[in-house]
Amino acid sequence: MKIVPSSVQLLLERLRATYTAEEARLRLSRQAERAPERTLRSAREASSANISSLWRQLGAAGVEIAGVEQELADQRTLEQAERYSGNIEAMVGTVKLPVGVVGPLLVNGLNAKGLYYAPMATTEAALVASYARGAMVATRSGGVTTALLNEGVLRTPGFKFSGLIDAGLFVEWVARNADELKAAAEATTRHGKLIALEPIIDNDIVFLLCRYTTGDASGQNMVTIATDALCAKIEQDCPVKPLHWFIEANFSGDKKASYIGLITGRGRKVSASTVIPEALVEKHLHVSIDRMLAYGEMANLGALLSGQMGAQGHYANGLAAFYIATGQDAACVSESAVGFTRMERREDGLFVSVTLPNILVGSVGGGTGMPSQSAALSLLGLKGAGHGAALAEVTAALCLCGEISIMAAIAAGHFSSAHEKLARKR
Template sequence: MTIPSHIIDMLHKVRARFQIEPIQERMLPSDAEFTTLRPVRKASVSSVEKYWNRLQETASPMDQNALADPLTMADPDVFSANIENFIGTVKMPVGVIGPLRINGLNAHGDFHVPMATTEAALVASYARGAYASTKSGGISTALLYEGVIRTPAFVFDDLLNAGMFVEWVVNEIEPLKAAAESTTQHGKLVSVEPVVDNNIVFLICRYTTGDAAGQNMVTIATNALCENIAARCPITMKAWYIEGNFSGDKKASFLGLVTGRGRKVSASVTLTAEVVEKTLGTSVQAMLDYGQVANLGSHLSGQLGAQAHFANGLAALYIATGQDAACVAESAIGITRMEPRGDDLFCSVTMPNILVGSVGGGTSLPSQSAGLNILGLKGAGKGSALAEVAAATCLCGEISIVAAIAAGHFTRAHENLARHR
């Protein structure tokens, strides 16, 4: 087999750049003494100062002032429930779009949506989509399904024992449900679905979580369920694990796309031809033509679903409202559709994995609480409406980016709003 010449050239460059002996010395184990950081939950002025004293070799007083600013340091303990080894807060630019009119089962009215991002042009793009949607009468939204899942795994000697275990679980659902729900006031175990792979059994434990995103809630509840199984099940098991990496937690998965994990929401709007032309600067047919190509690209590249950039809108909204930003990894899958409706354009998104909460997590932190207050969706009874707002916001982004690329404005917009700002 002949090695391609470009690979040989690359290897020659690597060899010329690095000298073996200095690299070997630099990579030898070091036995120099050091003091490791141990997790500290309780934040105080003195604990923050202690950490900054440690960082003096690399960080300047200006860095300390930027993160440990006076407003943050007025009450460091307010952050203790959300972080360890606290040294300050990060300030991100927050923009707002709207009013975004939503005609939903849970979200109904005109919303101003806060979006935290460092990507210039993003807020402008979503604002344009929101304006076009509102001019066309608003976005219809519906929460179709909800259920946050945790998937513990149980290991047995053989397939026979795995099968006997499943039979036992099926007959013991009620006491297992009671054990899980004893850990939470708001979580409800709605189903347990066994998946057998020879001697290993995964239990898909699905919960409703009230107005919370519910990641920690379902973990604690499922742990109680598993301990109840371990204590009472007569089938000998070799091991059990609280999560078998089957649930799709913070990962895009086919399971999430098909069955959902979190809140499944559909959002749609019919844009009038006049709005498409005057507000978006293109035509219905041009958007349909590009949408067809983009849909093909989604399939050929193996995307889970078919959409343009859900992650942009979700990340900005999640950060602004105190959601777990890592959940964007699983929340940002779904389907965008654009179809003709006479002379007009029907646009929709269906998102099966929206993980948001109006209570719990980071929603009580000062800046994030302010973001939810701007929406009018902080506190109990608002979680489902927040999920519908998230889907509607993503639809605005899909409309705007498809219009921009169809019209040939995408690059120019980023040059004007980002590079040449």
């Protein structure tokens, strides 16, 4: 009878062939004597002088920097170093990624209207080609219909009390003083608005779900600063004192796939759809509608049985490439890549829709002001104030294009051959 799974068994066999038990213990033991006395010293501001200083320190520490420094700290980066000061610490350079463009993508949205050329930064061959194929088919079908359905970025502080009674009294006080708490939060920002304050009690712990609109910004830092001011107002005025509290109690779904995000949304909730005439499905996707629907039915079952949050093909692919290109917080892909893709046969063709409840994008703030990312937003035509909602709708439309293409490729049996052609054998 096997007790250890075969994969673990193989690992143990490889380790025994490499180390004795004593050698392994020594290799994994603490080595405080090897800790250097000095750590890297760097100014918070990014500048060519501070970048050069860090490279000198790395060289003095024994790091092989020949050729490395020139590649990361190229002349263009050094000339524009100050533009990165609000985005990074201990800056030593920039990393270059290839950027492809998808378009024209015709969007018929409540906020986004017209033809868009979407930049995507990725190292995955076949990705841009796939999204471009989906965009071509959607555009030739009359475009993608998009609508921003809801918005609100969550921050959820948590408060610990001595018991359930105090927790209840605290919630009662919050309800009576909601207007004052709203004023305290909104005093920290010109653009953020506290639109909901919902207490959740778990015995002696209270979570406050603080939901904000954030203008054209993604708003992660904005809502954190606003909520901190709200909590300071509570600490100052509330007669029911918590034993302790924390600015984020891991309830908001920040940078995590969560059910609260799936159901109520965190960021901007957008739905996008198109109807592809049967002739275009067969001509450009090289598959029948019935075959697409058969794949969709099986894929939905797979999502259900494996416990996925939502049911979709690969939102994360398009979101990661688009977020990096346009200066969004790439870590937010972890929550943005949740949602639902649907396919149905309609009288006029194949209906395909996506709904993403957690799109976290901004046309201002964050990394949108960095040189390359600012240029990418300009290419898209959505740089600066007034474009946040449109940017969210284009994001959903781009995800729809990716879903159309990947589902068609798998349904037609072309998924492996496309990657082999565009990636392995290019």
